[in-house]
Amino acid sequence: MNCHDARRMLHQALDNDLSLPAKRQLESHLQACGPCQKVERSLGQVVSLLEQLSNVPAPAGxxxxxxxxxxxxxxxxxxxxxxxxxxxxxxxxxxxxxxxxxVWTTLSQPQLIADDWQVIVQEGNRFIVPAGEVVRGDLVIYRGVLEIRGEVHGTIKTVDATIELAPNGRHVGSAHSIIASPQAKLAVAWAELWERIKHLLGGND
Amino acid sequence: MDWVDQKLMQKAKRGDHSAFAELVDKYRDKIYAYLYRMVGNREDALDLAQETFLRVFSNLRNFQVGQPFRPWLYRIATNLAIDHLRRRRPTIALDAPLVDGEPLRLELVEQGPGPAEQHEQAELAAYLAQKVAELPPNYRSVFLLRHGHDLSYQEIADILQVPVSTVKTRLFRAREALRLKLSEERRLWEAECQ
Structure with missing residues (x-):
């Protein structure tokens, strides 16, 4: 073993990183070598001084x-x-x-569902098909009155509603009157609410 | 594995403040001393030590019982110290000592040596402190963690997120550099005394 090896091993010994035989070899080298003994002492001192330096109490409080x-x-x-x-x-x-x-407000208001709904005019609870206009397709009316001054070509379903035919008005097709059960009303109201939400979320459709 | 720490952490996690205070009492001196040697002045060390424990507290939820506490604590402190040094680095010269001007008082006085030797020890310690402060921060932390705070290679590697081999290399170099400085200093003294 030369001094170079011994000095590396001195470091390993400090970290308990040395096998027992290697330790013995190092010890026998140290006994014979004055300079390496000095190195060992000064390394030991570095370590013990450093331990001292790590004793700084934290401030009171x-x-x-x-x-x-x-x-x-x-x-x-x-x-x-x-x-x-x-x-x-x-x-x-x-x-x-x-x-x-x-749901409650929807149910208390008259409603109209029609393919041609742009043509139809609402006045209070009255839905009016103006004179001279022709509405094609099916119509569903909930509450209120459907007043036909023009023409309606298609089926009309009334739910709690009435049809008034003006003298010049014309209706081609059948009419059904339905008495809505509360459950059916509720179902319609929910459907309406759902449509509104979809409209709100999805933008204009 | 320190079971006392584990018990205390478990209680602290459940919201027991006195258990947390007990942990702080146990480690405040060590953490403060470590940060003092890392950043070189007492005010910053105090702020960083408080911040370390505040972080421990706010991260209680992330601590898994069974995980070793001490490395976890030192990791928080080390990261804070290194961030701090990085932020203020431009304001100091590279070779300026990091220890502030106040004289170093050593609380530890070994029994046995006479006053002259005590004096010599204290001066050597002050000299060493200065040399430690001149080491680059990543060498300084490895060195302090190993010898001032008795953490293992593996724990230090985990704390600094570097391979164990890097820890060994840095330790070797730092120790060797300080040893040479110290024997140089002693030689000068001996020459003066004779």
Whole structure:
């Protein structure tokens, strides 16, 4: 073993990274070699001085200050998860209140479904087919009155509604009167609400 | 594996503040000393040490019971120190010592040596502190973690996210450099005394 090897091994010995035979070899080299003994001593000193340097007590009140900071930090902070949950709860509550309200208002208003709905004029609860106009296709009317001054070519279904035929008006096709059950009304209202939501989300369609 | 730490962390995770305070009490001196040697002044060391424990607290949820606590703690402290040094590096000269002007007081006084030897020890320690401060930060942290804080090669490698072989190389170089500086200094002294 030469001094170069011995010095590398001195470092390994400091980190308990040396096998037992290697340690013995190093020891016998050290006994014979003065310079390497010096190296060993000074390395030992570096390490023990460094241990001393790592003894610097923290200032008094360290823990108390820290715990105070923690308490200040903790109070206003609501976790992101909790905030998300709160937002969901509010949204659900809104939906629960708003949707029956919407259903109720829809059901209390007259409604008209027609292929040619642009032609038809609404005045209060009256739907008027103006004189001279021709409406083609099927018509469904919920509540209110359908007043035909022009012409209607197609089937008319009335749900809680009446048809008034003006002297010059004409209706070609059949008419059905339906008494709506509450469930059916509700189903219609829900369908209407769904259409509105789709319209809101999907833009103009 | 330190079971006391694990118990305390488990309690702290459940929201027990006194268990957390106990952990802080246990490690504050070590962490403060480490950061002091890393950044070189007491004010910054104090701020960084407080920040270290604040981060421990806010990351309690991410700590898995069974995971060793000490390396985790030192990793947070090391990252904060290195960030801090990186941010302020432009303001200091490369070869300027990082230790501030105040005289180094050594709390540890070994029994036995007389006043003269004590004095010599303290001066050597002050000299070494200065030389440690002059090491590049990534060498300094390896060296401090190994000899001041008794972490293993593997733990240091995990803390710094470098291979074990790199840890060994840095340790070897840092130790060798400091040894040479120290024997140089001693030679000068001995020459003066004679």
């Amino acid at each position: 360290f823990t108390a200050d820290l715990m105070q900071k923690l308490q200040q930090q903790q109070r206003p902070s609501i976790s992101r998860f909790t905030r998300l949950r709160m937002a969901c709860a509010v949204a659900l509550l809104c939906l629960l209140i708003v949707s029956p309200l919407y």
